[in-house]
Amino acid sequence: MAQKSKSRSRLLITLVGLTSLLSSCAQTPSIITRRYVGFDTSLYFEYEGEKEFQDTLVSPINKMSDLFDTYKVIPDINNAYLINHSDVFVTVDKDLFDVLSQADGYYQETNGLFNPLIKDLSELWKASLKAGNLPSNDEINSLLEKINTSSLEFSGTDKVKISGEGQIDLGAIAKGYALSKIRKIIEENKITNYIFNAGYSSIILGENNKNDGIFRVQIMREKPTFDELYLEVKNTSIGTSSIYEQNYLEKDGKIYSHIVNGITGSAEVKHHMVIVVSEDPIISDVYSTVGMMLSIDEIKELEEDIDAKFVTLSDGKVTYSNPSIEVHKR
Amino acid sequence: MSKIKAFFARYWRDIIIVLGIAVCSISTIFIVRCATRKEPVSAVIYQQNEVVLELDLSKESNEVREIKFPKEEVHLVLGVKKNAICVLKSDCHHQDCVNMGWTSSPDHPIICSHYKVSIEIVGTSFYDAEIG
Numbered sequence: 001m002a003q004k005s006k007s008r009s010r011l012l013i014t015l016v017g018l019t020s021l022l023s024s025c026a027q028t029p030s031i032i033t034r035r036y037v038g039f040d041t042s043l044y045f046e047y048e049g050e051k052e053f054q055d056t057l058v059s060p061i062n063k064m065s066d067l068f069d070t071y072k073v074i075p076d077i078n079n080a081y082l083i084n085h086s087d088v089f090v091t092v093d094k095d096l097f098d099v100l101s102q103a104d105g106y107y108q109e110t111n112g113l114f115n116p117l118i119k120d121l122s123e124l125w126k127a128s129l130k131a132g133n134l135p136s137n138d139e140i141n142s143l144l145e146k147i148n149t150s151s152l153e154f155s156g157t158d159k160v161k162i163s164g165e166g167q168i169d170l171g172a173i174a175k176g177y178a179l180s181k182i183r184k185i186i187e188e189n190k191i192t193n194y195i196f197n198a199g200y201s202s203i204i205l206g207e208n209n210k211n212d213g214i215f216r217v218q219i220m221r222e223k224p225t226f227d228e229l230y231l232e233v234k235n236t237s238i239g240t241s242s243i244y245e246q247n248y249l250e251k252d253g254k255i256y257s258h259i260v261n262g263i264t265g266s267a268e269v270k271h272h273m274v275i276v277v278s279e280d281p282i283i284s285d286v287y288s289t290v291g292m293m294l295s296i297d298e299i300k301e302l303e304e305d306i307d308a309k310f311v312t313l314s315d316g317k318v319t320y321s322n323p324s325i326e327v328h329k330r
Numbered sequence: 331m332s333k334i335k336a337f338f339a340r341y342w343r344d345i346i347i348v349l350g351i352a353v354c355s356i357s358t359i360f361i362v363r364c365a366t367r368k369e370p371v372s373a374v375i376y377q378q379n380e381v382v383l384e385l386d387l388s389k390e391s392n393e394v395r396e397i398k399f400p401k402e403e404v405h406l407v408l409g410v411k412k413n414a415i416c417v418l419k420s421d422c423h424h425q426d427c428v429n430m431g432w433t434s435s436p437d438h439p440i441i442c443s444h445y446k447v448s449i450e451i452v453g454t455s456f457y458d459a460e461i462g
Contacts, residue, residue, distance in 0.1 A: 035439060036379040037446040042439055044459075058379070197459050208458060218437065220462020230457060240461045273462060330456070 031209060034058070038065045039175055041199030047186070048193035048209050056189070057182055057196070064181070067096045068174040070119060070167070084119070084167045089159040097158050099170060099177045104152045106173065106286050107262070114290050115262030116173070117150050117166030122260050125267040129247040134256060144265035172259075175202040176239060176285025183237075183281065201245065202285050203238045219275065219313070219327070220244070226316025228330040233277065239284030241292045242273040259292045270295055275311040277325060283308050296320045371434075372452040373415045377404060377445065387413045387434075387451075394418075404445045415449055417442065 033046040034054050038061045045057060066074045070081050078092050080100075092100075103116035121143040128135040150164025162168065170177075175198040183204045186194055194206040195215060207213035219229040222244045231238070243257040250256075256267045274291035278284045287308050291299055299310045299320065309322035318327050338345065371388035374381055382400055390412045399406040406427070409418040414434045417427040422444035430440045433451060437460050440449040 034379075035376065035448050035450050037376075037441065037443055037448055040443040042441040042448050044439075195459055200461055203459055203461060205459075211458075215458040216456065218457040218460045220460055222462070238461055242462050244462065275461065 038062060039068075039178070039199060040065075041201075043196075043198050045196040046194065047191050047206075049189070049191045053189060053191070056185060060181060060185065061178055063093075064095055064174070064178045067093055068099065068170045068178075070169060080168045080170060083160055083162060086161065089153075089155050089161045091158050092160055094158065095177075095181070097154070097160060099173060100152055100160055100168070101154060102177065102282060103170065103173050104154075110262075110286075110290055112148075112262045113293060114172060114286055115147060115166075116152065116168055116170060117147050117162065117164075118260055118262055119167035119169035120165075121147060121265055122169050122171070122258065125256070125260055126246065126258050129249050129256060129258065129267070132249065134249065134251065140265040147262070172241075172289035173282060173286050175199065176237075176282040179204045179237065179281040179285075201240050201242075201288070202281060204281050205234055205236060205238070207234050216328075219273070221316065222272075223316060229313075229316075229318070230328050230330060231275075231277070231311075231325065232328060236277055236279060237281035237284045239276045239278070239281065239286075239288035240273060241288040243269060243292075244272070257292070259289055261293050269293060271312040271314055271319065272316075273313040275313075276308045277311075277322075278306075278308040280307060371413050373410075374450045374452055375408070376448045376450065377401060379446075385410060385415065387411075387415060399445075399447075404447060406442060406445060406447060408449070415451070416440065417449070420444075 031046060031048055032051055032054055035042060035044045036058065037043065043061065066077050067079050069079050070084060073081055078090050080096065083090050100116065106114045107116060121140065124135050124139060124143060146165040150162060150166030153161050153163050179196060179198055179202055182196055186206070192206050193209040195203065197203045200220065203217065205215050208215045213234045214232045215234055217231045217233060217238060221228060241259060243255060246258040248255060248257040254268050257269045258267065259269055260267045269292040271292055274288045276284045276288040276291060283306060287306065291310055291312065294302065296312060296319065299312065303310060303322060309325050310320065311318060311322065311325055311327060312320040321327050371386065373385045373387055375383040387410060390410050392412050394409050394411045396418060397408040397410060399408065405421045406417055407419040409416045414432045416432040417440055420427050420442060422442055424444070427440055427442035433440055436451045436453045436455045437457055439451070
């Protein structure tokens with residue numbers, strides 16, 4: 001009788017254990033997702049963690065979006081617009097000072113191909129492409145001369161001014177810089193499962209909470225006839241530049257887009273899309289833009305010097321892919 | 331071997347009960363998960379990061395229905411039809427939201443940066459993100 005009772009107890013314990021196991025399997029992890037507008041684009045993030053943490057991510061993005069704005073005055077904020085319209089040193093927030101310092105560093109590193117003072121020339125190209133024209137050489141050279149005789153000047157740790165008539169354009173670095181800050185916050189809070197997508201052109205990824213930690217990232221198909229391509233990645237960042245982001249023009253076998261070469265002033269690009277995978281979101285952002293102006297051979301050379309793996313596409317086909325990156329087809 | 335046989339002979343009722351409960355638990359989890367899975371037919375419309383409208387697009391007909399944006403200061407007219415949504419009209423200068431056309435996919439939200447409006451389709455996707 002005692003033995004039977006003991007066996008029943010064992011069975012009961014097994015039953016309780018099994019129930020607990022099943023309950024734990026049924027528990028859905030706390031996945032928080034949010035989509036909102038910042039940097040004049042759609043921002044989307046998803047992470048596994050506390051719901052309240054989302055405000056910790058939204059707040060710095062909103063702040064940087066205002067700081068890096070080159071198009072309008074933001075009350076009580078000394079932003080990039082203010083620097084563009086000032087002849088004297090402007091005292092700025094640490095993030096604006098840092099992003100401008102880094103932009104100046106990439107200007108040196110790329111020998112002027114990436115130029116953070118290219119706004120007027122970039123605007124000229126955008127307006128011309130929207131109207132379906134190319135700007136004249138005189139217009140380009142006039143602005144290029146102003147830009148080439150301009151520079152960013154820094155004083156101390158919080159003062160910046162533009163020497164010359166160039167105007168700040170942070171379009172190729174702002175989101176990458178913001179994501180580098182966001183990733184730091186995420187890591188400080190010990191969150192490992194996350195994705196933060198800043199307007200389809202800049203993404204940081206931790207580990208997926210499914211699929212063995214891997215994220216499937218689709219490469220946007222601009223035409224229904226293009227192949228459906230995707231990357232499988234985790235714990236990295238991705239930056240993309242594409243002619244499809246804004247207006248572009250094909251003329252005499254050349255393609256002109258919104259991406260302007262800081263050396264020649266031309267907006268001729270060599271690829272329809274460039275994807276850069278790098279540990280550093282700033283590198284991903286800056287070099288996806290720079291890569292649009294480089295040939296595949298130049299990209300291969302560049303890959304030897306920096307922490308960046310490139311994929312280039314034209315007409316929906318992969319024209320080059322770093323050997324360590326596999327582009328999957330669905 | 332005889333011990334195992336004797337165990338099953340003695341406790342077959344208990345074993346059936348345990349297995350029965352296990353099967354019921356697994357079935358319940360499966361049914362609940364299937365029932366709560368959202369199909370990509372709902373749209374959530376955000377403005378200034380707040381939800382302003384939720385629409386069950388599966389209940390729409392194939393005829394396009396116009397919906398005036400529920401906030402007066404936002405001059406958008408949405409278009410809805412079965413399982414799809416778009417921005418039909420906007421007075422924003424770039425018209426990107428209008429040009430994005432119809433969407434039915436969680437991978438393709440519609441954004442109007444002028445009014446800070448995003449229109450998101452709720453559902454599951456093979457992909458976790460999109461770049462381009």
